[in-house]
Amino acid sequence: MNIRSVIFIVLHICFAGKMLQAQNTYKRSDVLSRQLLQYDVNLYGLDLNLTNQSNYISGSGTIKATVTASKMDTFAFELHQNLIIDSIYINAKKYLVSSSRTNGEVQVKLQNALTKNDAIKAVIYYHGNPPATVNTWKLGLINEVDPKYGVKITHSLSVPYSAYEWWPCKQVITDLADSTNFYFTVDTSLEVASNGKIMSVRRNNKDSFKSHIWQYKSKNAINYYLVSVAVADFKENKYFLVETGKPSVFFQDYIYETPKADNDGKNVETVSKDVMRNHRDLFGNYPFEKYGIVSVPLSGGMEHQTMSAIGDITDKYLLAHEMAHQWWGDNVSLVSFRDMWLNEGFAKYAEYLTAEKLYPADAPGMMQNNHTNAMSKFGGSVYVSDTLVFDNLYDGRLVYLKGAAIIHTLRFLVNDDAKFFGALKSYQQKFSGKNVRLQDFKNTMETETGVNLDVFLRQWYYGQGYPTFALTWNQKDGVLKMRSIQTTSTTVTKVFKTPLELLVKRTEGDTIIKVFQDTNTNYFYVPIPGTVTGITIDPNNWILNKIKPVVHDINLSVPKSKKSSGYNFRIYPNPTQQKLYIDMPENALGLINEKLKIEITQLDGKVCLQQDFSFPKTELDITFLAAGIYFLSIKGENVNFREKVVKD
Ligand SMILES: [Zn+2]
Known part of the structure; x- marks a missing residue:
């Protein structure tokens, strides 16, 4: 997911007040949480009637699952209380559910208890209007007119806990459905964008062919929050990326059928192909059966599996961000939203990688901007400690900007792009279709690169703040003496142990050297020929840091005992x-x-x-x-x- 305006998020947190904060949280009962863990979802099916005139919905949702508990006497799932359940069939037996429910927790007492490894097929027939959006997050199933294009659209946003607002599901991120099979019936003037591949679009003979039925199917594992639908008058654009020696990638975009949208979207195909080429060079083969984007009125975008929802289709970095999520978040899922960094940090960093490769003039400014915003406050960790508060999960400053900045730092630590990106590819391959913990990422990176991530994670990921460097130097007899004093912005992380690049300016030409700061005060003693005229700290923005003016002190003396302190082979x-x-x-x-x-x-x-x-x-x-x-x-x-x- 991407929210384009960081400033907006900050304002939102500042002025939203307690009530909105409360609405931005999600809580379900412990009983339901336990019941949901009694089965493992194999397939999610949908058969829904949708329109672009309202968010009214009718039809059915299917959950095929396998019992994992030794005994299961209640089948539980989530579906918002606004939606009226007409009937439920579980393993072909009909169940009635009270039409008035006070919350989204549905518990069906089974006529016969099931035992471990039993198969369940639950078909839930329902209808109604999903809750209208209550805040700036357009969660659930929203019907609106896109203000930029004047197009009426119904579109979903299920992240992080709003899937149940429009379809019956189990909002547990560790339970990936192995496959999906969706049917959407809409007026023939409308198109449907969803997950997986289109199997068929056929006229509906039940209503004199006024509507048509779109079937989308996928055999790939999917998280509940990546299930999506968008219904509007779209224009379809299909194309392939073909590269020798690599599997072809099939694209299917849905952009509003208006002259303005057509014009805004004229570069989407080229950008998508270029970005796909680069992303798969860096992260490995594209993991799904197709990729596409769909126009929606969001202020950012959302990485719905195989069909990203995009607010501004002219924003190439937004396109790059959501496409990167197909690897980071979709192909590899999380065990917990606490490690949101593995989704959002990497998608944000993919924007930088896109600039670095395709639009290199943008790259330095982009990283500088990440740094400036990430350091606009003193503290906060990339690690998310409370995952039920949405604003924490999507904290633009910490999870996205600091998150991307520290991935750049990790790349610097590895100091070998072939190894670094090789490790990312191994990770993607190893955990494809699985849920990971941070430890899985750490283990893979350490094994593949030989670099221990303990200190890195402790100070940059779990830790808080950033270092400020005060550097004093002097050159004598061909030796550059330096004293680097590091202070930190919070007391949580008292020292950042880090390699540091220094651009040494010399009359004979500039040169970059690397030192390793491992305490608050370090002395460095580096033989450097020529005449040093100045030093720039971290010229390539590898690490988050602020600097005090670099001082040339001709009286700087370096204690004898410190002379070789840095040389740790x-x-x-x-x-x-x-x-x-x-x-x-x-x-x-x-x-x-x-x-x-x-x-x-x-x-x-x-x-x-x-x-x-x-x-x-x-x-x-x-x-x-x-x-x-x-x-x-x-x-x-x-x-x-x-x-x-x-x-x-
Ligand atoms: Zn994102």
């Missing part, structure tokens, strides 16, 4: 039986011209192996050594590093 695996790898430290680019000697010695000082260090990584074969403890040292003009290694 990474030795791994340790212990080992054969190969030992040594990675250059993050802050040692200035060492590239220095000759470094590696030595492995026994505890008594006897030298067993000598080798030159080759940048940026050296491999040692210690198969020949007897099992035991050794010292590995790396020495050079500015380096004196020693670490214990264990030969298994």
Whole structure:
């Protein structure tokens, strides 16, 4: 989902007041919650009559499921009390439900209790008007005139807990339906956009062919909140993305049939193909049977599976955002909305990736804008602690903007795009059609990239705020001395341990070096030839940060004991039986011209192996050594590093 105006969200939070806040929450009874967990949904079916004149709805919803509890004597589901249930058939037996309900919880006492692995087929016949929108969120099933195009439309927004406002379902995100089969009957002047592939559009002989019936079907797993429908006078546009060596992607867009919409939508096909090409290069093959967009009067968009709802069809980054969700949120679902970052952070970052590849002039400004907005307040975490308050789930500043910024940071930490995007692809492939926890993402990234995410997540994801750097420097005898003092915007995260890029301006030409800040005050001592004239901190906006003016202090002295503090070579695996790898430290680019000697010695000082260090990584074969403890040292003009290694 994307809300285009961050400022609007902020205002909404500030002025909406308590009542609106209360409406923006969702709560169901513990009893129903337990009953919903007694079965696993296999299929959602809909057979609905819809119009664009009102949000009146009639027809049926089908839930096919398998009992997971040892005994189930009540079949429960959710359907808003505005909708009148005419009858329910469960495994072909008819049940009557009281026509007046006080809430959306429906519990049907079964004539015969079911047991584990039994199949259930429930068909719920109902009719009525879903609740009209109560606030700025156009939730449920809304009928309105699109103010921009003057087109009458009925469209759904089921996220995060409004599916039950228009169809019978189980709003539990961990229970993906394995497939869907939808029939929508509408007037022949109207078109229907929904999930999956169109199987048929046929004239309805039951009403003298005044209406037609659209069948949409999908064999892909789907979350309840991604089920959608939009009904209006649309113009269909079908096309393919064909690339050698890759599966073709079929597109089917529905844009209002008006001259203005036609004109606004003239670039949609080109943009969609370009973005699809880039997204699948970065995230892996497109996961579904088709992709499409449909015009709707939303101020943003929504990633309905295989059919994104788009407010502004001229906004290429909105198109990129919702398409990215087909991977981030749709192909891979969440176990809990707490980890909304895995949906919205990545969809937001996909906007940046789109700029980086397709519209590179936009990219730096976009990331700068993310940073400025993310740091417009001191605190707040990307992690969502209360998932029942909508404004937390869709917090533009934290989940989206800070969320996207820290993915950029993660890419910086991995420091290898092939590995970073390779890991994203593995994750998408491994968890396709499944629900994930943050831990699943963490494990995959760590395995694929070799980078430990503990500190990253602790400070940037669960932690709060951002660092501010105050850098003082001096250059003497070809050595750049720096003191970096880091303060943080909240006391929740007291220090951000992070690599930091510094653009060193020299009369001989600028160069970028990397240092690693691991305490509030760090000294760095980097041999740099030429004459340094200034330093820019984090020129590529890899990490959220503010800076104080960089100071050139000719009296800056660096304590002797701190000289080599930053040079932490990474030795791994340790212990080992054969190969030992040594990675250059993050802050040692200035060492590239220095000759470094590696030595492995026994505890008594006897030298067993000598080798030159080759940048940026050296491999040692210690198969020949007897099992035991050794010292590995790396020495050079500015380096004196020693670490214990264990030969298994
Ligand atoms: Zn989104």
